[in-house]
Amino acid sequence: MTQTDQDRVMIFDTTLRDGEQSPGATMTHDEKLEIAGLLDDMGVDIIEAGFPIASEGDFAAVTEIAKNAQNATICGLSRANFKDIDRCWQAVKHAKSPRIHTFIGTSPLHRAIPNLTQDEMAERIHDCVTHARNLCDNVQWSSMDATRTEWDFLKRTVDIAIKAGATTINIPDTVGYTEPAESADLIKRLIAEVENADTVIFSTHCHNDLGMATANSLAAVNGGARQIECTINGLGERAGNTALEEVVMALRVRHDIMPFDTRIDTTKIMNISRRVATVSGFPVQFNKAIVGKNAFAHESGIHQDGMLKNRETFEVMRPEDVGLSGTSLPLGKHSGRAALRDKLEKLGFEMGDNELKDIFVRFKALADRKKEVFDEDLIALIRDEETNT
Ligand code: KIV
Numbered sequence: 415m416t417q418t419d420q421d422r423v424m425i426f427d428t429t430l431r432d433g434e435q436s437p438g439a440t441m442t443h444d445e446k447l448e449i450a451g452l453l454d455d456m457g458v459d460i461i462e463a464g465f466p467i468a469s470e471g472d473f474a475a476v477t478e479i480a481k482n483a484q485n486a487t488i489c490g491l492s493r494a495n496f497k498d499i500d501r502c503w504q505a506v507k508h509a510k511s512p513r514i515h516t517f518i519g520t521s522p523l524h525r526a527i528p529n530l531t532q533d534e535m536a537e538r539i540h541d542c543v544t545h546a547r548n549l550c551d552n553v554q555w556s557s558m559d560a561t562r563t564e565w566d567f568l569k570r571t572v573d574i575a576i577k578a579g580a581t582t583i584n585i586p587d588t589v590g591y592t593e594p595a596e597s598a599d600l601i602k603r604l605i606a607e608v609e610n611a612d613t614v615i616f617s618t619h620c621h622n623d624l625g626m627a628t629a630n631s632l633a634a635v636n637g638g639a640r641q642i643e644c645t646i647n648g649l650g651e652r653a654g655n656t657a658l659e660e661v662v663m664a665l666r667v668r669h670d671i672m673p674f675d676t677r678i679d680t681t682k683i684m685n686i687s688r689r690v691a692t693v694s695g696f697p698v699q700f701n702k703a704i705v706g707k708n709a710f711a712h713e714s715g716i717h718q719d720g721m722l723k724n725r726e727t728f729e730v731m732r733p734e735d736v737g738l739s740g741t742s743l744p745l746g747k748h749s750g751r752a753a754l755r756d757k758l759e760k761l762g763f764e765m766g767d768n769e770l771k772d773i774f775v776r777f778k779a780l781a782d783r784k785k786e787v788f789d790e791d792l793i794a795l796i797r798d799e800e801t802n803t
C-alpha cells in the first residue's frame with residue numbers, strides 16, 4: 415500500500431446484497447439497477463451487487479450492474495465452493511473492475527454446520543481462494559463470524575487466504591457481537607501477526623445487533639482496516655449493517671482525530687437514502703442519524719434560538735453537506751418567540767413586539783392541541799387576529 419492509500423478508506427456498499435437479505439426488502443431488477451447507478455455516481459468504491467448463485471434474478475441483476483458500472487468495482491458474493499465462485503465470475507466478469515467475494519463461517523458454531531474440521535476448512539479456503547484468483551485478479555476473502563472465531567484458527571484462515579491470492583481480507587462481525595476496543599485490537603493484531611499483511615487491504619463488516627456497528631467499523635479503521643462494508647440507511651439482516659451515511663459523515667466531521675478520506679460525494683446521501691427507503695419498503699426512523707426526518711430539525715425554544723444565532727450551537731455538520739436544503743425549525747409547543755418571529759418574517763409578516771406577544775399566546779394554545787403548527791395554521795391565526803382587531 416502507498417502512503418496515500420493509508421489515508422483512504424474504501425467504501426464497500428452491500429445494500430444490494432446484505433441489505434436486500436433483510437426480510438421483506440427484496441428489490442426488483444430495475445430498482446437494483448437504479449440503486450447501483452446512484453451508488454456508482456456518489457463515489458462508492460465497491461458495489462456488492464448480489465449473490466449470483468442465489469437466483470436467476472440475482473444473476474441477471476449482477477450481470478447488468480457489472481455491464482453498466484462506470485467507476486465502481488462490481489463484486490458478487492459466493493460461498494466457498496467452485497460452483498458458486500464460477501457463477502459469480504460469470505456475472506461480475508462484465509465489469510471494468512470485477513471482484514469475487516468468497517466466504518465461509520469459521521467460528522465453532524459455523525464450522526459445525528458443514529461439519530468440517532479445522533484442517534478440512536483450511537484446505538477448502540486454500541482451494542477456493544486459489545480457484546477464484548485464477549479467474550479474477552481481485553478476490554475478497556471473508557472469515558464469516560470472525561469475531562467469534564478462535565484467534566489461532568482465525569489467523570490461520572487469513573494466512574491461507576493471503577497465500578492463496580486474496581487481495582482483500584474481510585473480518586465480519588456477523589452477529590454484531592464485538593465492541594469498539596475489541597474490534598480495533600482484532601484488526602491490529604491480525605495486521606501485526608499474519609504473514610504479508612501489507613500486501614492486502616483489511617476490511618470490516620459489522621452488524622448492528624447491539625447498536626455498535628458504526629462505532630465498531632470506525633474502531634476497525636483505527637486498528638488498520640482500510641475498507642468499510644456498509645449499506646444505505648443501515649439496511650441489512652436483523653438489526654442491519656453499518657450505515658454508509660454514518661461512517662462517511664463521521665470520518666468527515668471528525669477528520670481531526672480520524673484523518674481518513676473517502677471518495678463519497680456526501681451531497682448525494684439524502685437522495686439515495688430516500689430511494690432505498692422507497693424501493694426496499696423500509697422507512698427511515700425519524701431520529702436516524704444523518705438521514706432521519708429529525709436529524710436536522712429543532713423544535714425546542716432554546717435550540718431554535720441558538721440555531722437562529724449560530725447554527726453550530728446544535729449541529730455538528732451542515733444539512734447542505736448531506737443534500738438537504740437547510741435546517742428545519744418546526745413549530746410546536748416547545749418552540750419560543752424567536753423561532754415564531756423568524757417563521758412569521760419568512761412568511762412575510764413583520765410585527766412589533768406587542769403584536770408578536772399576542773400571537774405567541776394564541777400560537778402556544780394551538781400548539782398544545784396540535785403536534786406541529788404548520789405555515790397554514792400560522793396564517794390562519796394572523797388572519798383571525800386581524801379580523802378580531
Ligand atoms: O455478515 C457476514 O458475515 C456476511 C458475510 C457474507 C461477509 O454478510
Ligand code: ZN
Binds near residue numbers: 432586588619621651
Ligand atoms: Zn453481513
